[in-house]
Amino acid sequence: MMKQVPVGVSARHIHLSKEHIAVLFGEGYELNEMKALSQPGQYAAAETVAVIGTKGKFDKVRILGPARGATQLEVSRTDAFALGVNPPVRESGNIQGTPGIKLIGPAGEVEMAEGVIIAARHIHFHTSDAAKWGINDKQLLRVRVGGERGLTFDHVVARVSDSYALDMHIDTDEANASGAKTGDLAEIID
Amino acid sequence: MMKQVPVGVSARHIHLSKEHIAVLFGEGYELNEMKALSQPGQYAAAETVAVIGTKGKFDKVRILGPARGATQLEVSRTDAFALGVNPPVRESGNIQGTPGIKLIGPAGEVEMAEGVIIAARHIHFHTSDAAKWGINDKQLLRVRVGGERGLTFDHVVARVSDSYALDMHIDTDEANASGAKTGDLAEIID
Numbered sequence: 001m002m003k004q005v006p007v008g009v010s011a012r013h014i015h016l017s018k019e020h021i022a023v024l025f026g027e028g029y030e031l032n033e034m035k036a037l038s039q040p041g042q043y044a045a046a047e048t049v050a051v052i053g054t055k056g057k058f059d060k061v062r063i064l065g066p067a068r069g070a071t072q073l074e075v076s077r078t079d080a081f082a083l084g085v086n087p088p089v090r091e092s093g094n095i096q097g098t099p100g101i102k103l104i105g106p107a108g109e110v111e112m113a114e115g116v117i118i119a120a121r122h123i124h125f126h127t128s129d130a131a132k133w134g135i136n137d138k139q140l141l142r143v144r145v146g147g148e149r150g151l152t153f154d155h156v157v158a159r160v161s162d163s164y165a166l167d168m169h170i171d172t173d174e175a176n177a178s179g180a181k182t183g184d185l186a187e188i189i190d
Numbered sequence: 191m192m193k194q195v196p197v198g199v200s201a202r203h204i205h206l207s208k209e210h211i212a213v214l215f216g217e218g219y220e221l222n223e224m225k226a227l228s229q230p231g232q233y234a235a236a237e238t239v240a241v242i243g244t245k246g247k248f249d250k251v252r253i254l255g256p257a258r259g260a261t262q263l264e265v266s267r268t269d270a271f272a273l274g275v276n277p278p279v280r281e282s283g284n285i286q287g288t289p290g291i292k293l294i295g296p297a298g299e300v301e302m303a304e305g306v307i308i309a310a311r312h313i314h315f316h317t318s319d320a321a322k323w324g325i326n327d328k329q330l331l332r333v334r335v336g337g338e339r340g341l342t343f344d345h346v347v348a349r350v351s352d353s354y355a356l357d358m359h360i361d362t363d364e365a366n367a368s369g370a371k372t373g374d375l376a377e378i379i380d
């Protein structure tokens with residue numbers, strides 16, 4: 001049985017806490033949904049923030065909603081070099097000991113104390129997909145993408161939940177190196 | 191037998207024809223060697239050129255010497271997006287039908303008619319290494335790099351010559367996606 005998973009390429013983006021939304025956009029501000037994402041309930045907001053590193057800056061980094069418990073900036077290694085920050089490769093939510101960075105919004109500024117990561121590549125599985133394929137939450141998988149720059153990623157983290165839809169998330173460096181595009185199909189090897 | 195190969199990460203660079211060196215730097219100009227490269231006789235020159243795309247530019251792109259028969263600019267996919275050019279993935283020297291771009295040097299400008307490529311990942315083998323491992327010129331190999339972003343590259347082109355030294359060349363996107371650094375060891379799987 002071929003275990004095929006659609007690829008979703010994640011460009012740099014940020015998740016904001018409610019507290020940081022209030023500082024950056026004003027007290028009581030609510031993000032506006034621009035576009036629904038593949039994961040149910042998640043969306044790209046109409047709003048962006050500026051991210052200011054020691055070497056460079058990005059004027060418009062897309063905010064993904066809804067608000068989270070802690071602010072988290074996800075960049076590629078290429079982006080990290082451009083900003084002048086040295087984040088580790090981490091699973092989303094695991095931000096202890098990661099570097100921070102400065103954010104500027106229309107209403108104010110935030111000096112993140114931590115929360116800059118390079119997201120570890122991962123696959124979201126709905127519980128039913130995982131059960132069908134015998135895959136467990138946190139399992140590390142090998143996943144192949146085809147094409148002229150085809151390759152097999154090791155250490156792809158399985159994330160299983162009733163609230164997830166089947167999707168493999170890689171960053172822009174991984175997309176550029178492999179030639180994979182959003183909507184391509186990747187194959188779980190083992 | 192482990193078939194281990196050192197990794198060399200290639201940042202964006204350009205090879206120039208003698209004719210283009212004359213236009214960019216002046217008639218009779220000779221490149222100055224700054225640093226020897228892994229391949230015998232090849233060097234990073236002290237000189238750089240500006241590369242001007244429709245969307246962006248790089249002020250200082252390193253020239254690799256000595257002069258070649260045709261000018262060839264090698265960039266990553268990330269660089270290509272930044273410049274606003276859409277080059278194919280090609281083996282070095284195979285530039286027919288590729289896009290061109292504008293170059294500016296201290297003595298003049300060149301509109302390349304073609305020659306912008308994303309270099310296909312490849313391994314240089316000295317003839318003796320290739321013979322020992324039973325590898326032929328142009329053979330496509332699968333090569334694994336380790337680490338937390340470990341992966342296995344398909345379609346790694348073998349290039350065999352008496353004038354080569356054993357080295358695997360990947361670009362900066364491939365390095366960032368895999369975590370591989372210059373001097374790391376990669377393993378030929380098959």
